[in-house]
Amino acid sequence: MSQTPFFENLDQIFVLLQHWLVSFLPTSWQPAAGVLLSVAAIVCLFPALFALTTVFERKGLARIQNRLGPNRVGPFGIFQPIADAIKSLTKEDIVPLSADAAVHFLAPLLLVITVFMGFAVLPMGRNMVLVDLDAGLLFYFAMGASSELAVFMAGWSSRNKYSLLGAMRAVAQMISYEVPLLLSSVAVVMITGSLSLTKIVEAQNQYTWGLPHWYIFTPWGFAGFVMYAIATTAETNRSPFDLPEGESELVAGYHTEYSGFKFALFFLGEYVAMFSISGLGTTLFLGGWSAPLSFLTWIPSWIWFFSKLMLSIFVFIWMRGTLPRLRQDQLMNFAWKFVLPMCLVNLLVAALWRFMGDGWLRWVFCSAILIAAYAGMGLGEMRRQRLGPRSYRYAE
Amino acid sequence: MKTVEEIKSAIEAAVPEAAVEIAPNPNPALPHSLRIAPECALAVAKFLRDDAELKLDYLSNVTGVDWPESLEAVYHLYSVEKKHGPVVIRMHTVNRTDQVELPSLTPVWRSAEFQEREIFDLYGIVFTGHPDLRRLLMWEGFKDHPMRRDYVEPDDFEYEPTAHDEVLKRTQTHQAMVTSEPITSSKGSEGGA
Amino acid sequence: MLGEGILKGMAETAKNFFGSYFSAERLTTVEYPEQRIAPYEAARVFPFLVFDGSDWEAGMRCVACQICEKECPPKCIFIEKSKDKKPDALGKQQFYPARFDIDISVCMSCQICVEVCPFEAIKMDTEYELSTDNRFGGLLLDRRQLAKSNQYYHQIHPAEADGVDARLAAEKAKADAKTKITAEAKTAAIAGEGA
């Protein structure tokens, strides 16, 4: 590690800043103040990132569709989110007469709070983690799971058929995909031997011939990452798994009856959930804040973390611009009959990987098992449902 | 493809009680049509559809016509299997007021379902035996049948700056009803809108 | 079968994403208030009345025959015929429209008035920025607002206007010849009478 002090300081700039600010306070206050500062940073940073992402998403989608996208507010439309924020703040807050007003009010708040809790354990750079819990992964999933409650509260309290259908879909979908999400992460835990996210990143922050030891570059890691990505998309209700909000079917799903700022909160909650879950994916499979090549380690770790985060956001947008959505029963079938078995096979492979020791044999063996399982299950399912390309005849 | 006369004799041979006459079309654009007595229409329709030589399995167009003394339903038949057509059959109601029933041909050709509803809606022909005879385009509870020639438009006044002829007359009667102040020409109503 | 269809689709959208930065073929958007496309010569928006010369009232070709009023599908034209007659471009005594209104909130730009007009008096404009804050009065154009010069017509539909001018000139020549013949006949008759 040949780092000049300047880059080392740059790497640790936020940590140093926090220490410097806290040092003005009495020693007994220092830990609490430190935490508060970090919380404030997170609570400010991610909504700002959300604002930027909305404009990037709209512009990206527009470019995918050969349009220009928003370009009227500010240079390149960069201030569009500000205009949007003003709009949603000034809009009338409508609560349906028959709605359960208290629950209707609490649902978006609950969603935003639970979503932000996940960031507590995410390492966003070297030494940049709010609480380094030993069971960080467990805490994260516990928090993620409670956001389903908020969605259901929103759908139930609105007293709208579309909201209710949307909420039912959302809960069914999120619970189903929680399982593959967990199981694909378990493989990482098996290899690392720790639930602490900091330890998981440390384990990946090594290099051989200049190449990193990220888990995605192993057969089990790659398969796990794909399964994790699928589960993530479903968990955050993004296309092609955006059924709970499927516009052409359910108008807007569980937030049909929300307007103004409450709607903006839902929007915020969804995007921040997307950031946090991509952050976790980055941590588990893409080496967290570590650099992709050994000679690039001088670039500050937090830059790497956020670059990887934005890259995965871009993939989300790209998929949204390309894919149609699945149907509810197909989505469930896909979760339970394809993703879950694949995750179980992957666990087996991860175990094999660990116990086969070094050597090329384990690469061949593990890859073969995974490819066979993937192709077998995929082809079998396609054949069972009689799906596939067709040929057409012509009349004379 | 048989001529209209041959079809007529074929129908008479197959459905002896049928009363079929040829309604001439003075224009060569479309063959003469067959006027069928409503009582036997269903049997004739079934024959036309199932007869091995005719196979008029596709009912393309169903429409109503408002004649001065009766209402009429016109059916345009084609054959998808034999690729021939059209054969036009028509049915008359007894009058335009109280005896406006005709048998529905929806049991024979499903494509008549919406089109007969439309005729019921716009012309007021009641199709007996139609599985779901409701208004199609106008709303439930609407009175009268707008496509009839004696239909009187309701007095739903709409401001029109260039009102002339009929519209102006209507505007004036409406204004007379609503206010005491009649309008003379179109420009005069500008302030009132 | 196993996701390659999805990947193929993703590749296609990626191609379009990057392509939209380089190829004008892909990015066809025109940013309207700043950029404008010149209207095609055949473009038609709302009708206007053509006048010859510089005085719009004297040069108006319309003779208030009311054919367009009758043929107009949505009935948006309103004409009041004059009581007196005025000489038209050919010098013939003609009626003229005392009032000629077009309600462009009703007009559907079908161009049938132009086709049925025997006097080449009504043509289609290409001006499309016509929004106004007066819903009724602002969209009801009277004959002053409708009158546009023949030069303007040449400017917006050059080829069509040339054809129209040629046709009118031919008609005028024919009419002149006719008047000349009748005049000659008259003088001949007078001469004959005298003899």
Added chain:
Amino acid sequence: MSEMQSHSAILADKPESWNRPAVMEPEGEGELMEVAMGPHHPSTHGVFRMDVALDGERVMRLRPVFGYLHRNHEKIAEGQSYLASMPYTDRLDYICPITNNWAYALAVEKLAGQEVPERAEYLRVILGELTRFQNHASSIGFLTQEMGAMGTPLMYAFREREKILDLFEELTGARMMVNYMRFGGCRVDASPGWLERTRKVVAGLAGFVDEFDRLLSTNEILMARTQGVGVLKAELAVNAGVTGPMLRASGVNYDIRKVDGYGIYNRFNFRVPLGDHGDVYDRYMIRMLEMRESIGILQQALREIPAGPVMSPTAKLRGFRPKRGEAYGRIEAPKGELGFYLISNGGPNPYRYRVRPPSLINLTVLEDMCLGVNVADVVLIFGSVDIVLGEVDR
């Protein structure tokens, strides 16, 4: 209901399953949930309603409700001259105004015994096939939009449609409300430059269909969503008067361009693609294949178009009074059989003017296709019918 019984007695020897949609029984206990999809539902184009009864998410009953865009087009047309209805036909199926013009012109020409010059027939074919192409492209776009594809295919379709609409505008003066055809020809002639630009656009269309194919045809999600969904049997399709790509997707070889050979379609060499399953995927693929056939027809027509007048010298613009009698003119519009039925009493106005709208009649089988499917598929099946409400409600 003795009348009903006599009907069933007559039909008793051949029980027909297609007479009415099956009556669905809910599973287990519980009430059905009545959901009104539309008229403000995002998938119903703003002016259409489906009253759906759901058991969970399964459709038990579906009632289409029409009339939100009803303006009694036929009554308007009966009150004015033949020519004055021409611009109104643009507004029936506003995605393809050219074919509406054509069908109406064809019916009136039959009624009046009017000949059409050669060049005008070629122009009609060229514009008609361009219209079919852009209609199929955008209908696939709308279908995938309703499948949740964020409008990307729709935007690609509109990108191509823009080029075609530019051609329409250059020729006719308007992008959509073209009002182009007249009884006995076409209103204006196409310049050589226009034909050259059309050739250039047509040359690019094949690439666009390939792009669509790569983007969608083999997409696993699209296949999973559409294959086996909304199956329409050939017998029911014929009996219910379904026409157009929907009928051919059910495997019935019936294309009015081939059957009637109206205009000059007999001269062109093209094939009629047929589906074997009659599901949404087949309807999608039939539209794709028809787009390719349209390109073929366009290339032939653009190669062979002769010089000459575009209006028949016998055509009358003012004082047009066709002979007494009736006529039925029909064409293969992009959505199905578009027919105009006219009765003339020798006057300047038609005595009876009737539009046979393919969109409305294709919806007859909507309930049959939707029973028992998931509510998400209702939207999809509805999209695959390809309707325009301007034509449904008239």
